[in-house]
Amino acid sequence: MAEVANNTSLFAADTICTDLRAKTKDEAIKEMVDLLYDAGVVTDKAVFTQVIYDREALSSTGMGMGFAIPHGRSEVVTGPRVAVGFSRDGLDFAAPDGTLANLVFMIAISPAENNLHLKILAALSRKLMHQDFRDSLLACSTREEVLEKLSVITA
Amino acid sequence: MAKKILAVTGCPTGIAHTFMAEEALKTAAQELGVEIKVETNGAAGAENVLTPEDIRDAIGVIVASDKNEDTDRFSGLPTIITSVGDGINKPKELIQQILDGKVPVLNPGKAVKAETAAAPAGQESLGRQIYKHLMNGVSHMLPFVVAGGVLTAVSFLWGIYSFDPTSEQYNAFAAMLKNIGGISMGLMVPVFSAFIGQSIASRPGMIAGFVGGMLASSTGSGFIGGILAGFVAGYFTHWLLGLLSGLPKQYEGLKSIFLVPLVSVTFIGIFMSLTAGPVAAINEAMMNFLAGLQDSNPLVLGIVIGCMSAFDMGGPVNKAAYVTGTMLLGLGNDTFMAGVSAACITPPLVIALATTIFPKKFTDDERAAGLANYVLGCTHITEGAIPFAAKNPIVVLPILMLASSISAVLTYMMGIHVPAPHGGFLILPLVSNPVMWVVDILIGSAVGAVIYGITKKEEK
Known part of the structure; x- marks a missing residue:
C-alpha cells in the first residue's frame, strides 16, 4: 500500500494478474475486486462492487478491441489504483464490436482524486487505442514485465 | 492549407x-x-x-x-x-x-452553404433529441416535487385539515409547511417547461418556456400543456435565434435582452392562451381516463405501471411512470401514485427478502447488500435492486416486473390513496389504508423473492 504514495504510478505488482481464473464478466469483476481488496486499495468489497455494477448498468465498459475498463469512484478506495487482469480465453463484456475482452483494467479512484492521476488514466486510455500496445501487454507473462510495459505511461 | x-x-x-x-x-x-x-x-x-x-x-x-x-x-x-x-x-x-x-x-x-439531404448515421435521432429535452425538464422539476410533496405530506401529520384556520385541527406551523409545499409543487409545471425550452434553445428558450409553463399551470392545461409549452417555446426560440443571427454584431445586446425575450414570450403567451381551452380538455380527459382505468380495470393499469417501474429501475421508463403519477398527484389524483409507489418500492424488497429466505444462494457481500435493500425499499429507492438485476438482467428483470405488477394491481384494486410522491414507508401515516398497502407490497415482493431465490444459481 505504501507504494501508492509515490504518486506517479497507478500500477503495482500485487494488483496485476496475468492469468485470470474468471470465465465470465461477473467472475472477473469479483476476482479483480478481491485483488484490490487484498492489496488494501479497497476497504469494502460490497460497496466497491456495487459502484462498479452501478457504472456497468449505465453502459458496459467493454470498449471493444479486446479490452474492458470497469471503473468506480468511491469513498472506500484508499488510493488510486488500476488493477490489470489478462484473460487468455477472453471475457464477454458485451462490447459493441462483439469481441471478447482479453485485457481488463479495473480503475479504483477516490472521490477526491487529483488531476495527476486523471491525466495518467487519460494517457492509459489513449495508449489502449493502439493495437501494438495491447499486443505488447498481452505478450507479457510475468507481473514485472507488465509493470515495466505500463511504466511508460506518465502524465 | x-x-x-x-x-x-x-x-x-x-x-x-x-x-x-x-x-x-x-x-x-x-x-x-x-x-x-x-x-x-x-x-x-x-x-x-x-x-x-x-x-x-x-x-x-x-x-x-x-x-x-x-x-x-x-x-x-x-x-x-x-x-x-x-x-x-x-x-x-x-x-x-x-x-x-x-x-x-x-x-x-x-450558414451560407445549402443544407444537404440524408442525415448521416452518426446524427442524433429526433427521438433521442426529444427524449433528452424532456428529461432535462424532468430532472430539474423533480427536486421541486419531492420537497413540495414531502412538506405537504408532513403538514398532514397534524391532521388533514390542519391548514384550515376554521378547523379544530388547525396548527399554524402545519399551515405554513403546507403553504411552502404548495408553492414548491406549484412550480412543477413552469420549471418543467422552462428546462425543456432551455435544453432546446439555451437561456432564451428557458425564458419563453418558463412563461409558457406558468400559463399552462394557471389555465389548467397542466402536464400536457407544460410539455407543449416547453417544446413550442424551445423550438420557436431556436428558430427565432436563427432568423435574427444575420443581424449585425452591434445589435447583439439588443437582440439578447430585448428582441428575443419579447418576441418569444409574446408568441408563447398568445399560443398558450389560445390553446388553453382545448389542451385543458385533453388534460382532463387523460386524467379521467386514467382515473377510470383505476376503477374499471385495475389489472391492466397495475400491470402497465408495475412493468414500467421495474423495467429499468430509476431509468427513463420508470421515470415516465413516476412523473405521470407525480403530475396526477399535483392535480389531486392520489390513487394513481399509490400504485406507482408500490411498484417502485417492490424491486429492492424482492432482493432483500430473497437474500433472507435463501441465504445460501448469496455471497456474504450480497447478503449485506440485501439488508441495505430493506432500507432502500422502505424509502422508495428502486435503484437498490440494480446491482442484482445487472448481474443477470434477462432473468431478474421479468421477475421484478412481475412482482411490481402484483403490488400495483393489488394497490389499485383496493383503491388506496397515497398523497406524497416519495418517501416510501416513511409516509405511511398519510396513506389511506396503510396496513393493506404494506400487505399488497409485501405480497408482490414475496412472490418475486421466492421466484428469484429458486431461479438463482448458488454463488461461491
Missing part, C-alpha cells in the same frame, strides 16, 4: 472514454491526412479548448460525447453530434462524412 476538423469528446465519468475517443479520432485523422484538434471534456475539466480561430478555420465538427456539450459555438459549421462510443469505434467514418460534405450544417440560420 490542410483541411482542419474539430472534435469534442466527453463522457459522464470522464476518466477513460473521453480520451479513447480523442486518440481514436487523432489516429484516424492522421491516416486520412487531415488536421484535427480535439477538445476533451474529462473529469479534470475541458482541455485543449477550441478557440474562436479554430472554429473559424474548420471545415466541420465532430461532437462525440455522452454528456451535454456546448454546441452553439459551432453554428454554421457542418456538425455531427453523436455518442462517445461512435468516436471510439468509428472515427474514420465520422471524419469521412465531414470530408464528403454529407453533414448538415448546425443552426443553419448562420
Whole structure:
C-alpha cells in the first residue's frame, strides 16, 4: 500500500494478474475486486462492487478491441489504483464490436482524486487505442514485465 | 492549407472514454491526412479548448460525447453530434462524412452553404433529441416535487385539515409547511417547461418556456400543456435565434435582452392562451381516463405501471411512470401514485427478502447488500435492486416486473390513496389504508423473492 504514495504510478505488482481464473464478466469483476481488496486499495468489497455494477448498468465498459475498463469512484478506495487482469480465453463484456475482452483494467479512484492521476488514466486510455500496445501487454507473462510495459505511461 | 476538423469528446465519468475517443479520432485523422484538434471534456475539466480561430478555420465538427456539450459555438459549421462510443469505434467514418460534405450544417440560420439531404448515421435521432429535452425538464422539476410533496405530506401529520384556520385541527406551523409545499409543487409545471425550452434553445428558450409553463399551470392545461409549452417555446426560440443571427454584431445586446425575450414570450403567451381551452380538455380527459382505468380495470393499469417501474429501475421508463403519477398527484389524483409507489418500492424488497429466505444462494457481500435493500425499499429507492438485476438482467428483470405488477394491481384494486410522491414507508401515516398497502407490497415482493431465490444459481 505504501507504494501508492509515490504518486506517479497507478500500477503495482500485487494488483496485476496475468492469468485470470474468471470465465465470465461477473467472475472477473469479483476476482479483480478481491485483488484490490487484498492489496488494501479497497476497504469494502460490497460497496466497491456495487459502484462498479452501478457504472456497468449505465453502459458496459467493454470498449471493444479486446479490452474492458470497469471503473468506480468511491469513498472506500484508499488510493488510486488500476488493477490489470489478462484473460487468455477472453471475457464477454458485451462490447459493441462483439469481441471478447482479453485485457481488463479495473480503475479504483477516490472521490477526491487529483488531476495527476486523471491525466495518467487519460494517457492509459489513449495508449489502449493502439493495437501494438495491447499486443505488447498481452505478450507479457510475468507481473514485472507488465509493470515495466505500463511504466511508460506518465502524465 | 490542410483541411482542419474539430472534435469534442466527453463522457459522464470522464476518466477513460473521453480520451479513447480523442486518440481514436487523432489516429484516424492522421491516416486520412487531415488536421484535427480535439477538445476533451474529462473529469479534470475541458482541455485543449477550441478557440474562436479554430472554429473559424474548420471545415466541420465532430461532437462525440455522452454528456451535454456546448454546441452553439459551432453554428454554421457542418456538425455531427453523436455518442462517445461512435468516436471510439468509428472515427474514420465520422471524419469521412465531414470530408464528403454529407453533414448538415448546425443552426443553419448562420450558414451560407445549402443544407444537404440524408442525415448521416452518426446524427442524433429526433427521438433521442426529444427524449433528452424532456428529461432535462424532468430532472430539474423533480427536486421541486419531492420537497413540495414531502412538506405537504408532513403538514398532514397534524391532521388533514390542519391548514384550515376554521378547523379544530388547525396548527399554524402545519399551515405554513403546507403553504411552502404548495408553492414548491406549484412550480412543477413552469420549471418543467422552462428546462425543456432551455435544453432546446439555451437561456432564451428557458425564458419563453418558463412563461409558457406558468400559463399552462394557471389555465389548467397542466402536464400536457407544460410539455407543449416547453417544446413550442424551445423550438420557436431556436428558430427565432436563427432568423435574427444575420443581424449585425452591434445589435447583439439588443437582440439578447430585448428582441428575443419579447418576441418569444409574446408568441408563447398568445399560443398558450389560445390553446388553453382545448389542451385543458385533453388534460382532463387523460386524467379521467386514467382515473377510470383505476376503477374499471385495475389489472391492466397495475400491470402497465408495475412493468414500467421495474423495467429499468430509476431509468427513463420508470421515470415516465413516476412523473405521470407525480403530475396526477399535483392535480389531486392520489390513487394513481399509490400504485406507482408500490411498484417502485417492490424491486429492492424482492432482493432483500430473497437474500433472507435463501441465504445460501448469496455471497456474504450480497447478503449485506440485501439488508441495505430493506432500507432502500422502505424509502422508495428502486435503484437498490440494480446491482442484482445487472448481474443477470434477462432473468431478474421479468421477475421484478412481475412482482411490481402484483403490488400495483393489488394497490389499485383496493383503491388506496397515497398523497406524497416519495418517501416510501416513511409516509405511511398519510396513506389511506396503510396496513393493506404494506400487505399488497409485501405480497408482490414475496412472490418475486421466492421466484428469484429458486431461479438463482448458488454463488461461491
